[in-house]
Every structure is written in C-alpha cells, then in structure tokens.
Amino acid sequence: MKLRFLLFLALPFIFLSCGPSESPVSRAHLDSILYMGNGTEPQDLDPHVVTGVPESHILMALLEGLVIRHPEGLDPLPGVAESWDISSDGLTYSFNLRNTALWSNGDFVTAHDFVYAWRRMLTPSLGSKYPDMLYDVVNAEKFNKGTIKDFDLVGVKALDDKTLVVSLENPATYFLGLLAHYTTRPVHQPTIEKFGEIDTIGSQWTRPGNFIGNGPFTLEDWKLNKVLIVKKSPSYWDAKNVKLNEIHFFPIDNTSREDLMFRAGQLHVTSTIPPEKVEVYRKEYPDNIHIDPYYGTYYYRFNTDKEPFDNKLVRQALSLALDRRQIVDKVSKGGQSPAFSFTPPDPNSYYPPTTLDFDPEKAKELLKEAGYEDGTFPSFELLYNTSEGHQKLAQAVQQMWSVNLGINVTLANTDWKVYLSRQSVGDFSVSRAGWIGDYHDPKSFLDMMVTGRGNNQTGWSNSEYDNLLIEAAKSTSRLDRYGLLYEAEKILMEELPILPVYTYTRIYMLHESVKGWNPNLLDSHPYQFVSIEQ
C-alpha cells in the first residue's frame, strides 16, 4: 500500500523527466528566424492609430515609407522612393517612386497611396495622435484642425502614379527623416475601405489574412499576448537582399521573464534588462550586453505656475544642487551620461549648450537671493509613476536637495494614469518625465517647450524662445538652423522650466549570432539588413 501511495505522490514529478530540448535560438541560423522580445502586446497595427515603440518595431517590418532609416543612423536611404529632388528654397520635394514597389497582394505602390495615407492621418474624425508629424506640409495642420475642409489644398500631390510632390510651409531640413517614421508610410486604400471608412478606428484590416503591406515582411500570425509572426515577403522590391525568413515578436512586459527567456535561448534580442542585473551581466556576458546611446532625456518638470517654482532662481538653485554624475554612477547605473542639456548631444550634428553645473554653494546663494533663508523653503512633493528606477532616483534627488539646500521633499509615487492626469491638469510641483525623440533632430525636443504645446506641461512660456524656433524653421541651411536652436536651448537652460537629469541609453541583450544590428541613436534596426549566422 505504501508503495502505491508513494507512486501516487511521485506521479506529477514523472512529467518532469522530459529531456533537455534544443532551444529556438540554437537552430535559428538554419531557419533564419529572429526571436525578439518586444515589450507590450501591440495595441493594433494601424500606423495612424498606434503610438508605441513595440508597434513601431512591427510596422518597420510590414510597411515601408518613401525612405528607410539607415541601419547605422546616417541619412535616410531610398525606400519606396528611388530618388528625389529638393527645390533650392527647400520647400518642394518631388519623389520618384520605384517601378518595382509592390503591395503584398501584387498591386503597385503608387503616389496616390501616399496621398490617401496622409489624408487619412490628417482626417480630424480619425483622431490620430501623431498628425503633427506632417504639420510641416502646406495646410496640413489647418486640414487636421478642421479650419479647411478641402484636402486638395494640402501640399501633397500625385502628379502621376510614380511621382509624388510635397510642398512644405518651411524648409524643414529634417523632413526626409520624418518620412522614415511609421506614421508617414502608405496604407492600402482598398483594404482599409473593405473593412471600414477612412476614419474608422479598430476595423479588421490589421488582422492576419487581411493586412496588405508593402514592407520586407508580411503578417503571418498574431496570437494575442503570445506572439506575432511576420514572414519574408516575396513581393518586396528588395526581397533578394532580405536574409531573415521570419521574425517572431514576443510581447513580454515582465523584464525578469524576458531575461530568463534570453538565457534559456528563446530570444535573440531583448527589449531591456532588469536594472539590477546590468552590472553583473557586464562581467558575465560582455559580448551580449549592449549599452547604446539613445536619443532620449530623463528630466524633471517644474510647475512654473506655482510658487516657489515660478521663480527662476529657485529652479536654478535646485539644478545646481543636483550631482548628476553621482546619479548616473551610483543610482541609474546603466551607462547613462549626465544630461547638461535637454537635447541629447550628438557630436556628428547638433551639439547643445552644456552649461549646467553642480555647485551647492552657489545654489545656496541663489536660494537666499530668491528670499529663502536656511530652512524657510516650503516643502514640496516630487511626483513620479510607480517604478523601482524612478523611485531610487527620486530618493537620491530628495537626499541631495535635503543635504545641499536643507529642503524637505516628499515623494509621491502614483500609478501611471494618475501620474499622467495630474501632470496634464497641473496638479504637481515637480514631476519626473522622459522623452525619446521621434526623429533625429533637436526640434523633436525643443518644439515641446514652445508655449502651449501639449507636452510642455510646465506652464512655462518665453516669447524669445518661441520666436527663435519660428526663425529656425524658416532657415534653409542646416548650420544656421542649428545656430538658432542652440540660442533657444541656451534660454531653456537658463530658465530651467525642466531639469535634465541624464541622457538615456538603450540597454539590451543581443545574441552573438545576430549580425547587422548596429547601435544608432533612434534604436532603429531595419530588418532587411539583419541576418543570423552561426
């Protein structure tokens, strides 16, 4: 009887005796399948509806714009457009579309497809969240805001099937870069209209079987919260150079699980690394851990509508009392560099003014000058959304302000949506923020601080700053433009409605068999340049 019971007890463990299995990554060089950790479950695959990074990774495989991002972060490469001419005043772009560009159902990709896609994105009733990507185009903003109804007035025209002409309000020297962003890529009109109207959100056209794209891959399968599979597209114009057969995107929002999957050979590349493991992995997996520069800034916002943060001296004092080097070395510890400007410095193009300093003595003087003697500064709240990283950083800052200035800061840790809504209604004193540039240009940072912009959220307004940005937009020379933006950023760093803390890095694990995955500021890795070797 005892034996029977023991057998009974052991039954579940008999299952365990399965032998070790070959991991997907170890056989990937044979079938050329890339396994990718991709953060959260994609909301949808409609380029005019989604806003997230995971969606952008998938759309890079499924849709192709006029240009594509350079795998090493240099100037954009030809995509659907084979070549283009820019008028000498920088206001007119004519794109020549390649004859070999096809949709995945065999239709030709035409200039009309782009006109339709841009019209859709700008249609007010669609409620796209990224229409401003096209606001440089003549009348695009007016059409999107409903002040003009006729799309023919908007500066995008198909001269014939293969020629697209775009007229700009300003000579936006970064315009080509915008055309690599997923929001400006074409969509297949017959498919969209088969499943809904031009302004229908959430119709079924994005499902496997329905999705018609023009990218190097086609949508093969989409298992909710499990995996999304794309397959090499035979109709892609450059299919002969696409080396991957499939990409499997795994929605894994739990960083520890993603880490375990990588270590068990189920992923080639992760979306991040648990912060506490960064140091260990630098020693244990020096060939796999990647810490790449990233076009993003971690910063704090001041509510300049509120006392005492309406006083520039106070904001300057708080900045001077912040030891950013200490923060990146001892707290964030992910290879970040201290941020002394809002725009991340890029030695190859725009290099912002970096005048911020750590000087607690001067900070005390400024605070005194602002009318706050020792210990009289009112205590305030530092708002951040729940995350271990934000918490640690907030504690460090709390400590620095307390030691260097004798200020009492309380920490307010709230859930993501509460945090967002408190910021948007101005119910905060100081709050944590972060921004990743959508395109490689200082405008993607500096424009945010223009009076009244949705993401300004500090209440700060400076007409000189606003005018410099307007002037910069009119400039046809890249260097002149950078000069004007430099002046604007100098004002921003003098006024300090925001307090830059560090420049982000992209930290992830990458299997050594993956080739062609180059570090670049926008963390963009066009899959047609990626391969898997033994």
Added chain:
Amino acid sequence: MIELILKRLATAIPVLLAVVTLTFLMVHSAPGGPFDAEKAVTPEVLAKLNAKYNLDAPLWEQYSDYLFGVVQGDFGPSFRYPSRSVTELIMTGLPITFELAVYAILFALMLGVSAGILGALKPNTAYDYVPMTTAMLGICVPSIILGPSLILTFGIWLEWLPVGGWGDMPGDKILPTITLGTAYAAYCARLTRGGMLEVLNQDFIRTARAKGLSEFRVVVVHALRGGLTPVIAFLGPAMAGLLAGSFVVETIFGIPGLGRFYVEAAFNRDYTMILGSSIFFSCLIISFNLLSDVIAASINPKLRQ
C-alpha cells in the same frame, strides 16, 4: 435541490447588478482616462476619441447604454486594443486560463489528497509531519517566489523545461501548473487530513475493518467518501480563485490568459474591459460556488436542507 439552485440563482441577479454598478462608478471615478498617454493628446483629438467611444455622454446615459448592451451580450470594444471586442479578448484568454486552472486543481488534488491521506493514516509520525510541514510551507510560499525558483532550477540550471510560454514547446505547461497548484495542494492536504481523521475514527470504518476488507478498500472506498467533503466544498471557491487569481503565474510564465488582461485593463483604464471581465469573473465565481454546493449536497445528505 432544485429549490436550492433557484434560490441561489435569484440572489445572483442583484449581486451582479451591484458588481456592474460599483465597478462602473469606480472605473469612471479613477483619475486618468483611457486615452492619456506620454505623448499628450491635443484637446481636439481627445474630443474626437471621447465622441467615438460615447465617453462624452452624461454618466447615467453611458451607464444605461452599457447595461443595455450587456443584457444583449455586447460588452463593447476594448479601449486599449481598438480592433478587438471585450468578448473576443475574454474568449481568447479564457480557454488558456481555464486549462491552467484545471491542471493546477488536478495537480493539487493528486498531491494534496495523497499527502492528506498519508498523514491521516499515520497521525503524529514522520508520514504526517513531513507532508504537513511541507504543506504549510506550500501555503506560505507565494507563487511570485516559487515560480522564478522553479524556472531557475528546471529551466536555467538543469535545462529540463522551457522557462515560459503555453503550448509552444513540450513541457512548458508543467512549471506553471506546479506553481499555481502548490498552494492549493497544500490546502487540499490539510483539509483531507482533517476530514479523513474525523471519518477514520467512526464506527462504520471499524465495521469495515472488522469485515476483513483490505486497508486500500477501507480507505479509498469507505473513508474517502466522507473524508473528502471539506475538499469538495473547497473546490468551488478554489476553482474560482484559480481562474481569477492566475494573474501572477500568467505574468511570470508569459501565459496569454485572462488574468493578465484583467489586471492590465485596470492599469490602462480600459473601462469596457475592466467591466466586462469583472462581470464575467463574478458569474464564474457564482457558478462555481453553486456547483460545489450542489456536489457537496449530493454527497452529504445532511447539507440538503
């Protein structure tokens, strides 16, 4: 019996109505809305989106519209995943969560009942102490610790089993089943031991033994019937708890079940999804409790009044 079922069903209606109303009020009073995002949405776009999802109507109108839809079986579209309806999301996650819960409960019964019987047959010996202490540990160790420990041991060090997924690779269902089932196995063990100890001391067991029946027959055929009553009563709430509470295990192992949708919906302020899954889980809990009452009543006549 039919009276019992009818009575319970009649009380279920006000309970469900209360769940809908309270949940509706709570989600709408929570700060932040479904369309708040890091990249601030302009007031014009927000107005369009609110109009699209009927969020610009007065609250009572939204409530009555919603209720009207629910009665017709329409839970509306998800705000977070615009191309999917709440029903589709629930129906995608449910079979997986259900499968996981069934495996976990089977695992719990197999392990728990055997350990409980062993303990009851040899009370106050090592056969009793070892499984019962282990059971106590099983109750105490949360799945958030057990799961990663199992993954580290069997997935990373021994490389015997996959570290996550569901039905993608052979053996990937084993670790989640054990992780989710262990605490319930421990409860089953303690409940079985208690129930069996009580039954084993009764006269009919002595009679069975006196008739010369084998010990196996005495235990499995005669004693287990009465001894398992507490376990059966526990099964209904346990099943409901497993279905609604598999979130942690689903997250640890990356299982695309319902629990993850439910919790994420709350973080995303996906109003329709929160409401839909709350109603759905309430119905499940009510049905499982009813089911276990019916089973318990049919086994034990004393409970039928």
